[in-house]
Amino acid sequence: MTKTDAILKTRNLTKQFDGVRAVDDLSISIAKGKVTSVIGPNGSGKTTLTNVLSGLASIDGGSVVLHSVALKKIRPFDMPSYGMTRTFQEVRLFEQMPVLDNVLVVLTERSVFGALFERHGAFHEKQAEEALKKVGLWEKRNEPASTLSYGQRKLLEIARVLALSAGRQTDIILLDEPFAGLFPKMVKTVSSIVKALRDEGRTVVLIEHNMDLIRELSDHVIVMDSGKFLAEGRAAEVLERRDVIEAYLGE
Amino acid sequence: MEILSQLILNGVIAGALYALMALGFNLIYGVTRFFNLAHGVLAAIGGYAFFTLSKTLGLNIYLGAAIGVAVAGLAGYGFDRLVYSTLRKRKASNLVLLVASLGVFTTAQAALSILFTSNFQTLSSGEAGGSALSLFGGVVTRTQLVIIFSSIASMLGLAALLKGTMFGKAVRAISDDEEVARMVGINTGRVTGYVFFIGSAIAGFAGILAGFDTGIQPTMGMGLLLKGVIASIIGGVGNIYGGVLGAFLLGLVENFGIWKIPGEWKDAVSFVLLIVFLIFRPQGIMKR
Amino acid sequence: MDYILHLAILVIIYAILGLSLNLVVGYTGLLASGHAAFYGIGAYATAILTASLGVNFFVSMAAGIIASAGAAFLIGAVLSRFDGDYYALVSLGFNVIIYSVFLNWQGLTRGPLGIPGVPRPALFGIEFSSGVFFLALAAFFLALSFLAARFVARSSFGRVLKSIREDEKAIQVFGYNTVYFKLAIFVISAGMAAVAGSLLSSYITFVDPSSFTVMESVFILAIIIFGGLSSLKGSVVGALVLVLLPEALRFAGFPQSLAAQMRQGVYGLFLIALMLYRPQGLFGEFKL
Numbered sequence: 001m002t003k004t005d006a007i008l009k010t011r012n013l014t015k016q017f018d019g020v021r022a023v024d025d026l027s028i029s030i031a032k033g034k035v036t037s038v039i040g041p042n043g044s045g046k047t048t049l050t051n052v053l054s055g056l057a058s059i060d061g062g063s064v065v066l067h068s069v070a071l072k073k074i075r076p077f078d079m080p081s082y083g084m085t086r087t088f089q090e091v092r093l094f095e096q097m098p099v100l101d102n103v104l105v106v107l108t109e110r111s112v113f114g115a116l117f118e119r120h121g122a123f124h125e126k127q128a129e130e131a132l133k134k135v136g137l138w139e140k141r142n143e144p145a146s147t148l149s150y151g152q153r154k155l156l157e158i159a160r161v162l163a164l165s166a167g168r169q170t171d172i173i174l175l176d177e178p179f180a181g182l183f184p185k186m187v188k189t190v191s192s193i194v195k196a197l198r199d200e201g202r203t204v205v206l207i208e209h210n211m212d213l214i215r216e217l218s219d220h221v222i223v224m225d226s227g228k229f230l231a232e233g234r235a236a237e238v239l240e241r242r243d244v245i246e247a248y249l250g251e
Numbered sequence: 252m253e254i255l256s257q258l259i260l261n262g263v264i265a266g267a268l269y270a271l272m273a274l275g276f277n278l279i280y281g282v283t284r285f286f287n288l289a290h291g292v293l294a295a296i297g298g299y300a301f302f303t304l305s306k307t308l309g310l311n312i313y314l315g316a317a318i319g320v321a322v323a324g325l326a327g328y329g330f331d332r333l334v335y336s337t338l339r340k341r342k343a344s345n346l347v348l349l350v351a352s353l354g355v356f357t358t359a360q361a362a363l364s365i366l367f368t369s370n371f372q373t374l375s376s377g378e379a380g381g382s383a384l385s386l387f388g389g390v391v392t393r394t395q396l397v398i399i400f401s402s403i404a405s406m407l408g409l410a411a412l413l414k415g416t417m418f419g420k421a422v423r424a425i426s427d428d429e430e431v432a433r434m435v436g437i438n439t440g441r442v443t444g445y446v447f448f449i450g451s452a453i454a455g456f457a458g459i460l461a462g463f464d465t466g467i468q469p470t471m472g473m474g475l476l477l478k479g480v481i482a483s484i485i486g487g488v489g490n491i492y493g494g495v496l497g498a499f500l501l502g503l504v505e506n507f508g509i510w511k512i513p514g515e516w517k518d519a520v521s522f523v524l525l526i527v528f529l530i531f532r533p534q535g536i537m538k539r
Numbered sequence: 540m541d542y543i544l545h546l547a548i549l550v551i552i553y554a555i556l557g558l559s560l561n562l563v564v565g566y567t568g569l570l571a572s573g574h575a576a577f578y579g580i581g582a583y584a585t586a587i588l589t590a591s592l593g594v595n596f597f598v599s600m601a602a603g604i605i606a607s608a609g610a611a612f613l614i615g616a617v618l619s620r621f622d623g624d625y626y627a628l629v630s631l632g633f634n635v636i637i638y639s640v641f642l643n644w645q646g647l648t649r650g651p652l653g654i655p656g657v658p659r660p661a662l663f664g665i666e667f668s669s670g671v672f673f674l675a676l677a678a679f680f681l682a683l684s685f686l687a688a689r690f691v692a693r694s695s696f697g698r699v700l701k702s703i704r705e706d707e708k709a710i711q712v713f714g715y716n717t718v719y720f721k722l723a724i725f726v727i728s729a730g731m732a733a734v735a736g737s738l739l740s741s742y743i744t745f746v747d748p749s750s751f752t753v754m755e756s757v758f759i760l761a762i763i764i765f766g767g768l769s770s771l772k773g774s775v776v777g778a779l780v781l782v783l784l785p786e787a788l789r790f791a792g793f794p795q796s797l798a799a800q801m802r803q804g805v806y807g808l809f810l811i812a813l814m815l816y817r818p819q820g821l822f823g824e825f826k827l
């Protein structure tokens with residue numbers, strides 16, 4: 001990959017918690033318009049990496065380069081303006097709000113005054129409907145999110161991200177284990193969504209443990225181990241490498 | 252110079268009282284992790300129990316104080332069994348517990364005013380607070396000396412209890428991680444009940460001492476509670492030694508504060524101190 | 540008849556307080572425990588401007604709204620750093636501080652003496668001095684407050700508030716700088732509380748600090764928790780029940796001298812019972 005394709009890079013990125021280096025001197029780059037899978041054994045720092053990228057965890061060392069701008073500090077609410085959005089491994093919905101509102105809320109005005117004098121219109125509802133229909137939750141739109149099943153909750157997270165990326169043209173989408181715990185039918189839904197996103201030219205960073213899905217979906221694979229960069233390349237090659245297999249077995 | 256030593260003395264006396272409130276508050280916070288806003292009313296309950304026994308019924312003051320302390324402890328234990336433990340079992344959020352404790356506080360305070368009227372009562376007989384002694388160029392009453400010594404004694408006693416006994420081990424285990432404590436076989440419900448008893452008893456003791464120093468009133472709880480909470484937070488919430496340190500700091504700051512500004516601003520001064528701490532050093536003086 | 544008018548006006552004042560507080564507690568999930576401070580700023584603004592300076596009531600109300608919103612802006616800037624139980628504690632602390640100001644800024648508020656002789660409102664020669672006229676005026680402001688609260692609640696802004704309540708970090712990631720939203724709703728809520736304060740001081744024709752204590756804030760909290768968090772209808776019903784219930788007790792034969800204590804006891808018990816059996820209140824959709 002040439003340097004110019006990279007839409008998102010980390011440079012010697014480090015994040016530590018009480019002495020544990022969850023992300024350790026990590027330098028990787030994510031190619032524009034591709035699906036890049038970030039894999040690694042449990043606790044290797046994948047979620048921490050997405051948290052740092054989305055401003056939920058501060059940067060302790062190094063930097064993040066987004067659209068060729070080096071950042072030392074990322075504020076969470078700047079994410080969409082950097083063209084980024086994410087899902088959460090541990091699902092974070094607005095539990096006591098209806099499913100529809102969980103999606104609408106990412107579509108409306110960001111400024112206080114704008115939001116105060118805005119009522120959501122047919123336009124917003126159309127976008128929310130599209131996103132919810134893609135994941136099959138449109139029928140559930142008036143139920144509180146807390147009543148959804150585990151799989152439906154993960155799908156609602158995806159819908160939220162789809163709505164945001166359609167509405168605001170966010171082109172980097174971080175998916176933290178979107179398939180974990182899903183029934184096969186839901187897995188198919190999500191994998192076709194991932195493919196559709198790539199076909200639209202969006203950049204997807206996929207964190208995943210399932211090797212078949214990694215092979216099927218990724219254009220490029222980056223392996224992390226103990227917060228460090230371990231290997232990268234095409235799925236078929238990387239997954240055969242000895243050090244990668246050992247990292248997984250060694251956990 | 253004399254003003255200075257008097258201010259320091261006053262600060263230490265106030266601090267000693269706040270330290271007692273902070274001890275109990277912190278002990279309870281350590282195992283339950285919620286702001287028990289009813290903690291202050293237990294001081295009032297202790298004070299009124301003593302008032303009834305020793306002043307109205309003429310019981311020996313040491314016996315009266317001992318029973319008063321026990322009554323406060325039992326009341327705290329009862330609140331836990333009736334309200335908080337039920338909520339904890341349901342995994343209610345901190346805010347639910349906090350609001351419930353506000354309810355307990357309000358109800359108990361109203362009950363005290365109905366039973367004893369809202370009037371101010373003094374506990375000490377004879378001249379206020381016993382004879383005055385002069386110390387380092389300042390004046391201190393016997394009551395105030397008792398406050399300082401019993402505050403230090405309570406802290407040492409509690410520290411010994413937490414360090415040296417199985418009960419103390421259990422308390423520390425629950426403070427570290429309740430789930431783990433339960434898994435290793437600690438009856439967390441029972442230990443928490445005892446903690447409520449001890450913490451509330453200390454508050455009751457503080458109430459009696461405060462009553463000797465100034466007097467009692469059903470509404471005395473809120474003031475004492477807030478001082479205890481503030482002392483705990485600036486000292487390091489959940490850390491009983493930090494709470495004591497915070498209490499003395501609070502007592503000193505308040506008393507030095509009113510050197511230059513009128514005494515009515517005391518409460519405001521202490522909250523300003525709290526807010527300054529929360530902004531610049533939210534973990535308090537001593538981290539948990 | 541006068542008695543009924545009196546109760547109706549009190550219900551309306553508390554309903555306005557409930558509606559405004561619900562925007563912060565019920566919609567945004569922030570346990571603001573110092574609402575009486577802003578109620579008081581509105582009351583004092585009207586008392587000072589109309590009684591001492593002869594300004595028209597409606598102008599004084601506008602000034603009260605501005606003063607209260609301004610104070611809320613400063614306080615909210617500090618409060619926005621906190622959440623959960625710390626938010627509750629610090630907001631309570633600000634209530635204590637503002638109360639101290641009412642009590643001790645003698646030059647402005649006449650301290651504990653209070654400000655007498657606050658006139659009833661007048662506009663274009665119409666005087667709202669009789670009970671019925673005042674009731675109509677108060678009802679008008681309640682309707683206005685209700686519409687304003689509903690406007691906020693149904694806007695996109697209202698939806699963002701609810702998502703802050705549910706998971707502030709998550710909604711931030713979707714691009715909302717939540718600090719501004721929390722600050723804005725706090726300011727709006729304080730401005731509405733000032734309306735209730737203006738009505739109070741002009742209705743009672745007198746204002747003193749004792750109406751704006753922490754206990755008053757707890758009473759307003761009890762109203763909205765009883766009526767239901769994030770239910771506007773609930774705030775009105777909550778005010779109705781909690782203001783009238785103690786009156787009913789009086790008819791049941793409890794002595795007048797205990798009225799205030801009875802009221803406290805009742806809403807304290809309500810808070811406990813609600814937390815135990817129905818944390819979302821009567822019409823609420825949100826559980827703390």
Ligand SMILES: Nc1ncnc2c1ncn2[C@@H]1O[C@H](COP(=O)(O)OP(=O)(O)OP(=O)(O)O)[C@@H](O)[C@H]1O
Nearest residue numbers: 017020022040041042043044045046047048049089
């Ligand atoms: N908030 C935190 N505080 C302390 N330690 C943390 C925190 N978040 C993560 N860690 C630690 O950082 C390391 C990396 O965790 P992380 O969740 O990023 O791993 P992961 O690769 O996402 O694992 P998994 O595949 O299980 O999701 C772990 O050792 C974890 O315990």
Ligand SMILES: [Mg+2]
Nearest residue numbers: 046047048089
């Ligand atoms: Mg993870």
